[in-house]
Amino acid sequence: MKQALIIIDMQEIFFMGEENALYRRDALITHVEQWIEKARQKQVPIVFIQHTSYTAGEELYVDTPEWQICSRLSRTADDTVIRKTRWDAFYNTELLEWLDQHRIEQLIFAGAQTEFCMDTTIRAAYSLGYQANIVAADSHSTLDSNELTAQQIIQHHEHIWNGRFANLQSIDTAFPSA
Structure with a gap:
C-alpha cells in the first residue's frame, strides 16, 4: 500500500513563544522529525500542509515569521507544500489531486492542532475513501482550552479516531523493517 x-x-x-506553545512541543518536534527521517528512508513522500491567511493582520498571514513551516523540521526540495485556508486540508486545495x-x-498524519485541522482532515480523508490511515503516535498536539487540558483533548481524539477514522500506530508498526 x-x-x-x-x-x-x-x-x-x-x-x-509561550502564548501559542503546543503541549509537549519539543517532544512533538522530535517525534515528527523521526517520522520524517523514517519516511525518507522508506521513500515515502512527505506533504507539509501550511495554514495560510491572505488577510493582513490575521494569524498565519502569508510570508510572516509565524506562518513559516517550523525551521526545526528537516524539509527538502522534494517535499510538497500545500497551503490551506480552512481546517480541512482537502477543502479548496490540490491535496486530493496530488494524492x-x-x-x-x-x-499518515502528524501535526497540529489535534481538535481542529488534524481532526477535520482525518475525517475528511476517511469520507473521501482513504480508510486505512494512520495517526502517528506522539506526533500531534494542541493547546489547553478553557474546558480541557491539551492532554485530555489529545486522548479524547485518539480514542475517537483509533479503529474508526485512522489507527494510532508507532513508527515501527507503520514502517515495518523489510
Missing part, C-alpha cells in the same frame, strides 16, 4: 506522510500546520507560531497523481492509498 503506497503511503504519504501528511504533516499538518507545524508552523512557527506554535514554537516562537491521486501519486497513487497514494494510505495517509
Whole structure:
C-alpha cells in the first residue's frame, strides 16, 4: 500500500513563544522529525500542509515569521507544500489531486492542532475513501482550552479516531523493517 506522510500546520507560531506553545512541543518536534527521517528512508513522500491567511493582520498571514513551516523540521526540495485556508486540508486545495497523481492509498498524519485541522482532515480523508490511515503516535498536539487540558483533548481524539477514522500506530508498526 503506497503511503504519504501528511504533516499538518507545524508552523512557527506554535514554537516562537509561550502564548501559542503546543503541549509537549519539543517532544512533538522530535517525534515528527523521526517520522520524517523514517519516511525518507522508506521513500515515502512527505506533504507539509501550511495554514495560510491572505488577510493582513490575521494569524498565519502569508510570508510572516509565524506562518513559516517550523525551521526545526528537516524539509527538502522534494517535499510538497500545500497551503490551506480552512481546517480541512482537502477543502479548496490540490491535496486530493496530488494524492491521486501519486497513487497514494494510505495517509499518515502528524501535526497540529489535534481538535481542529488534524481532526477535520482525518475525517475528511476517511469520507473521501482513504480508510486505512494512520495517526502517528506522539506526533500531534494542541493547546489547553478553557474546558480541557491539551492532554485530555489529545486522548479524547485518539480514542475517537483509533479503529474508526485512522489507527494510532508507532513508527515501527507503520514502517515495518523489510
